Amino acid sequence: MTGAMSDTIKARREIAVRRGLEFIYRTACEPENFDAYGFDYTFCLHWIASTSRDPALGRAARRMAVECARRWREAHPTVPEDADAETVAQSVFGGLTADCLGLRDAAFRREVRRAAARVSAEDLLWFDPAAGPPPADLPAECACGELNPRGRKTCRGCRRRLKWQTRYEIWLLAIIRSYLGERYGVRLGAGYAEVIGWLPEMRPYPPLARGYDDFIWAVYAVTHVVYTLNGYSTYMLSPRWLPEEYQFLKDSLDTVVGLDDTDAAGEVLDSLKSFGLSDRHPLIRKGVDFLLATQNDDGSWGDAEAEDIYDRYHPTLTAVNGLRDYAWTQRALVFPELAPELRRWARGLS
Numbered sequence: 381m382t383g384a385m386s387d388t389i390k391a392r393r394e395i396a397v398r399r400g401l402e403f404i405y406r407t408a409c410e411p412e413n414f415d416a417y418g419f420d421y422t423f424c425l426h427w428i429a430s431t432s433r434d435p436a437l438g439r440a441a442r443r444m445a446v447e448c449a450r451r452w453r454e455a456h457p458t459v460p461e462d463a464d465a466e467t468v469a470q471s472v473f474g475g476l477t478a479d480c481l482g483l484r485d486a487a488f489r490r491e492v493r494r495a496a497a498r499v500s501a502e503d504l505l506w507f508d509p510a511a512g513p514p515p516a517d518l519p520a521e522c523a524c525g526e527l528n529p530r531g532r533k534t535c536r537g538c539r540r541r542l543k544w545q546t547r548y549e550i551w552l553l554a555i556i557r558s559y560l561g562e563r564y565g566v567r568l569g570a571g572y573a574e575v576i577g578w579l580p581e582m583r584p585y586p587p588l589a590r591g592y593d594d595f596i597w598a599v600y601a602v603t604h605v606v607y608t609l610n611g612y613s614t615y616m617l618s619p620r621w622l623p624e625e626y627q628f629l630k631d632s633l634d635t636v637v638g639l640d641d642t643d644a645a646g647e648v649l650d651s652l653k654s655f656g657l658s659d660r661h662p663l664i665r666k667g668v669d670f671l672l673a674t675q676n677d678d679g680s681w682g683d684a685e686a687e688d689i690y691d692r693y694h695p696t697l698t699a700v701n702g703l704r705d706y707a708w709t710q711r712a713l714v715f716p717e718l719a720p721e722l723r724r725w726a727r728g729l730s
């Protein structure tokens with residue numbers, strides 16, 4: 381085989397991507413799945429629809445996304461004034477995506493804004509980015525369902541020993557929510573700049589040797605630094621803007637492939653592509669070969685026995701994203717005003 385990716389692999393990639401897309405949509409058509417994850421299904425399909433280089437793939441995904449957005453709007457005509465954090469966050473996800481797909485609803489957005497103002501940053505983002513960095517001592521939800529305050533080692537409800545969440549998981553949630561809120565014009569606990577502003581604190585990113593949880597959540601946090609700066613694959617990024625993140629993703633691909641983790645591998649791949657790595661790069665080839673070798677018979681990726689449908693469609697989405705080509709034409713930031721900050725951080729300043 382020569383330097384370029386062979387036509388055979390290109391053709392196999394195209395078929396694999398189509399089968400993956402069809403799996404995602406097929407499961408979105410099950411009412412039970414859509415009730416639980418309709419906002420995310422719509423978001424994922426819109427992501428593929430709006431950024432694919434292959435026009436036929438983009439059109440197919442758009443039809444599916446619009447149909448999902450219509451169903452989501454029908455099921456969510458209003459937002460209760462006393463909506464909890466999860467409902468508010470899902471309303472931002474779904475409302476923003478439906479708007480982007482042409483199903484605009486300004487009244488709904490006003491309701492989301494009102495409801496969001498009544499929920500605290502701690503409820504929406506698990507910490508207050510204005511008060512300090514993502515905490516290292518926030519207990520994960522206890523098996524008994526109790527939520528415990530920062531610093532506790534045993535559950536105040538049942539006395540079980542508590543596990544603390546990694547800072548990277550907490551940061552990840554805040555990155556996603558503050559970004560979507562900002563795009564929608566609704567403040568979700570903090571502005572995006574406040575959340576991304578903790579980036580220097582989160583470096584250096586931990587390798588697997590420092591523990592699985594820290595490593596894998598750092599991978600997802602960094603891929604989402606990429607997504608929220610490149611507008612979910614709208615733009616390419618310069619490695620000079622995010623040198624440590626770029627290096628960490630390059631170092632991590634082998635590791636997640638070794639862990640047989642398609643979900644993470646797909647995200648690392650499309651993130652690396654947005655930094656300009658081409659199909660010819662050995663890392664991209666390795667990731668593509670891995671994904672092509674691990675697709676399930678039903679077109680999905682990941683554990684085919686998983687009970688939660690999220691664990692079926694999400695790895696399928698990330699594998700599709702890892703395999704497909706993008707329509708980006710330029711290097712740019714969604715928030716160009718962050719460029720001076722990124723330059724400072726790249727020089728090791730905070």
Ligand SMILES: [Zn+2]
Nearest residue numbers: 522524535538
């Ligand atoms: Zn408990």
